[in-house]
Amino acid sequence: MTRDAVVIGAGIVGAACAAELAAQGMRVDVLDAAGIGGGATAAGMGHIVVMNDSPAELALSAYSRELWLALAPSLRAADAFARCGTLWVAADDEEFDAARTLQSAFAGGGVRAQLLDAAALRECEPSLATPMAGGLLVQDDAIVYAPRAAQWLLEHSLGHQNITVRRECEATALTKGNVRLADGELVSADLIVVANGLAAQRLLPGLPIVPKKGHLLIADRYPGYLHHQVLELGYIKSAHQTQGASVAFNAQPRPTGQVLLGSSRQFDTLDPVVEWSVLARMVQRAARYLPALPSMNAIRAWTGFRAASPDGLPVIGPAGDEWPGVWVAAGHEGLGVTTSLATAKLLAAQVFGTRAAIDAAPYRVDRFAVEYGHGA
Numbered sequence: 001m002t003r004d005a006v007v008i009g010a011g012i013v014g015a016a017c018a019a020e021l022a023a024q025g026m027r028v029d030v031l032d033a034a035g036i037g038g039g040a041t042a043a044g045m046g047h048i049v050v051m052n053d054s055p056a057e058l059a060l061s062a063y064s065r066e067l068w069l070a071l072a073p074s075l076r077a078a079d080a081f082a083r084c085g086t087l088w089v090a091a092d093d094e095e096f097d098a099a100r101t102l103q104s105a106f107a108g109g110g111v112r113a114q115l116l117d118a119a120a121l122r123e124c125e126p127s128l129a130t131p132m133a134g135g136l137l138v139q140d141d142a143i144v145y146a147p148r149a150a151q152w153l154l155e156h157s158l159g160h161q162n163i164t165v166r167r168e169c170e171a172t173a174l175t176k177g178n179v180r181l182a183d184g185e186l187v188s189a190d191l192i193v194v195a196n197g198l199a200a201q202r203l204l205p206g207l208p209i210v211p212k213k214g215h216l217l218i219a220d221r222y223p224g225y226l227h228h229q230v231l232e233l234g235y236i237k238s239a240h241q242t243q244g245a246s247v248a249f250n251a252q253p254r255p256t257g258q259v260l261l262g263s264s265r266q267f268d269t270l271d272p273v274v275e276w277s278v279l280a281r282m283v284q285r286a287a288r289y290l291p292a293l294p295s296m297n298a299i300r301a302w303t304g305f306r307a308a309s310p311d312g313l314p315v316i317g318p319a320g321d322e323w324p325g326v327w328v329a330a331g332h333e334g335l336g337v338t339t340s341l342a343t344a345k346l347l348a349a350q351v352f353g354t355r356a357a358i359d360a361a362p363y364r365v366d367r368f369a370v371e372y373g374h375g376a
């Protein structure tokens, strides 16, 4: 056996975990059914954003954002990292109060954010509709092109010499100390990390993860039109919804000048088809905030699936007593690009028995009463 660990999945989470284990001296094989940075990583917006749905989410996203900011100088132009900041827009006084509350929660977590009145908001982002009540500017949030960042982590990070990536290599089952591949080969390692996103459930049936479908739309190049990732404060409510279809305004300036528009959330479907009715709702919603948007040229629309756990937090840590040697890093919902680097640190700290920068307990699988079925 020439490897210490096998990581299943070369999305941003698997890539980050492999890079961290390799940096700490492990020889790591990464298996992916397709290639690097597919799955949700290819479908998402790549917004690196501190969120505060719970103290655990704030801690994980703030820690991970710091890791991204530290990594940024090493990334290439093609990784499209930009510290554009997040602008949370308050349409009315009630939402401006929510902005104030968010600011003080961020302050409690050491995250700086600046409250803007209506005039300051307009100066900050002149394309926004008027009147708006104000906003909250989180200067240190950023964006990245996640599929390329995954490739950087696997092929250029500190320990990359210790990483071997096997593409078109589908894991079909786990047995003690082994991963069974689609062609029957058994790949053995003392440490197996299940990091294949939504499909983690196929290897560990019972893992409580459900799909949340999302739509995105990218427009042509309109350089200078937007300067920050701009979201409505209502986005937080929409992200919490647990049934039906919801849309919320979320727009990103790509470094190319293109405008990337999100986003929707739908349950109980695995159909990747672009639904025009959902897209139309997204554009209508966005037009309330960016009136010029409906007259822009749209180039492409697509969908992706977030892997969501019941409490919205990822699962990071040992799979449980039933699965000795098996670890999980999955269920990152709509925040997995942001939280990938901290996920890798928390996983590695548990593997090596070292102290992590934040408490790992809120993300461990044993917070749920999981009853595993048999693997595929």
Ligand SMILES: Cc1cc2nc3c(=O)[nH]c(=O)nc-3n(C[C@H](O)[C@H](O)[C@H](O)COP(=O)(O)OP(=O)(O)OC[C@H]3O[C@@H](n4cnc5c(N)ncnc54)[C@H](O)[C@@H]3O)c2cc1C
Pocket: 008, 009, 010, 011, 012, 013, 014, 015, 031, 032, 033, 034, 035, 036, 037, 038, 039, 040, 041, 042, 043, 044, 045, 046, 047, 048, 049, 169, 170, 171, 172, 195, 196, 197, 198, 199, 200, 213, 214, 215, 216, 262, 263, 303, 304, 305, 306, 307, 329, 330, 331, 332, 333, 334, 335, 336, 337, 338, 339
């Ligand atoms: C519409 C949308 C917008 C989003 N926007 C953001 C955002 O702005 N910011 C943010 O932080 N997050 C965002 N996310 C969430 C983020 O994209 C995901 O949380 C993250 O990409 C998950 O990464 P992952 O590596 O866990 O999974 P994935 O990216 O899904 O990767 C899993 C990998 O495993 C492979 N695989 C699957 N099954 C097997 C198998 N059996 N054997 C081997 N390989 C296998 C797949 O081929 C794939 O490459 C968004 C998601 C969506 C859908």
